[in-house]
Amino acid sequence: MNNQNLDEYLDLQIKQIREIVGNEQVLLGLSGGVDSTVCAGIISKAIPGQLYCIFVDHGLMRLNEGDQIESVFSDKVKFIRVNAKDRFLSRLKGVSEPEAKRKIVGEEFVRVFEEEAKKLGDVKFLAQGTNYADIVESGATGKDNIKSHHNVGGLPEKLNFDGIVEPLASLYKDGIRALGRKLELPDFLIDRQPFPGPGLAIRVIGEITEEKLDILRFADAIVREEIDKLEQRPSQYFAVMTDTYSVGVRDEKRVYEPVIAVRAMVTNDFMTGEYAALPHDVLGRISERITDEVDGVSRVVYDITSKPPGTLEWE
Ligand code: XMP
Secondary structure (H helix, E strand, C coil): CCHHHHHHHHHHHHHHHHHHHCCCEEEEECCCCHHHHHHHHHHHHHCCCCEEEEEEECCCCCCCHHHHHHHHHCCCCEEEEEECHHHHHHHHCCCCCHHHHHHHHHHHHHHHHHHHHHHHCCEEEEECCCCHHHHHHCCCCCCCCCCCCCCCCCCCCCCCCCEEECCCCCCCHHHHHHHHHHCCCCHHHHCCCCCCCCHHHHCECCCCCHHHHHHHHHHHHHHHHHHHCCCCCCCEEEEEEEEEEEEEEECCEEEEEEEEEEEEEECCCCCCEEECCCCHHHHHHHHHHHHHHCCCCCEEEECCCCECCCCCCCC
């Protein structure tokens, strides 16, 4: 989308939001990701003072992310943080099937929104940062359902809102970033990697436990820290906690511990992509740091699958 089209898109969305919402209040689930951030940017520009942002801390965020999000947004919008970790983890207990996890996280999100909205009183609209790729991949355009994305497939049929505002629904990620820059949102938020709505629930393969989440968070922080140092960074990179255990040796003792996988992809639209040809010394450093610094990891492997056939996320 060129600059002029982007201006027109923005004007149109602002006009539509004003028409749909009128003087009512809007509630947005703010995750701190690019989509919800830009969504918050457009809506607060269209109807300043009418946007409540709820940040649901589901306990499935990356390392320190909850606090970072709170510190960035708490003075920009009407920001509410809900600490709902126990609730999400108890519903996810014993669940290992990816679609079931996605649906549970999606449903629980909506429930938390509704509960918070009730507490707020008269909030009539729900805003979502759903983008075009979410819609296509969830099968809403008639294509095969690949994965039910949090924003689309996880929603229950009936919502207690008068309407839904989705100002990014016809944009891909690069268009959303361009729009974010136009809205003068800070670069570090706009250039952030995408992070799925179900969070680390779909990066812990199989059953989720707090211990596995903790291991993954530390491993993932190392992966991102090392790849962030590169001048040419892949489009998305993260760690996956596999459900494979392998034998290793630590302090001259045999250990039998989980395998961490590193995923790094180069893509323009997140619909197709190639695995990133990361330099071997970077891969080596990541592996060495994870096995040295994170307790409970026996082995690190690099995922060399492109999309298709492999999706970016493992689940
Ligand atoms: P896949 O795994 O489908 O991922 O190749 C494509 C892009 O979408 C992100 N992703 C999600 N984003 N809710 C989201 O908002 C989700 O449920 C979800 N699942 C995957 C993924 O991180 C990648 O950027």
